[in-house]
Amino acid sequence: MASTVIGVGITIEGEITTEEDVVVHGTLRGKLETKEHVSVEQGAVVEADVTSNTLMLAGTLTGNVASGERVDLQSSAKLVGNVRTARITIADGAQFKGNVEMDV
Secondary structure, three states, X not given: OOEEEEOOXXXXXXXXXXXXXXXXXXXXXXXXXXXXXXXXXXXXXXXEEEEEEEEEEOOEEEOOEEEEEEEEEOOOOEEEOOEEEEEEEEOOOOEEEOOEEEOO
16 A cells, blocks of 8 residues: 655645655644544654554654544654544553543
8 A cells, every 4th residue: 555755854834635645754833634543653743633554653743633443653753632542552662641531
């Protein structure tokens, strides 16, 4: 499957809607929506509401997250916002400020 990649040094402001996986290495401000996987890599900054099937966060995300299947916060992750998902994992060292709503 194809992926949309936001590279290091790239800043995107606006809304992204796609059917593909999204990998963020740079900066995204606005809104991100996909039915697939979102990966926010270490050093990446996302200031956006994110809707996806799954989210792997190793960078910084400020915004609300709605994930159908799961959210994984890696040890380097920083998340400020509310999360709605079926499953969540928070690794030791991850920073999280917000609420979690578990959809069963």
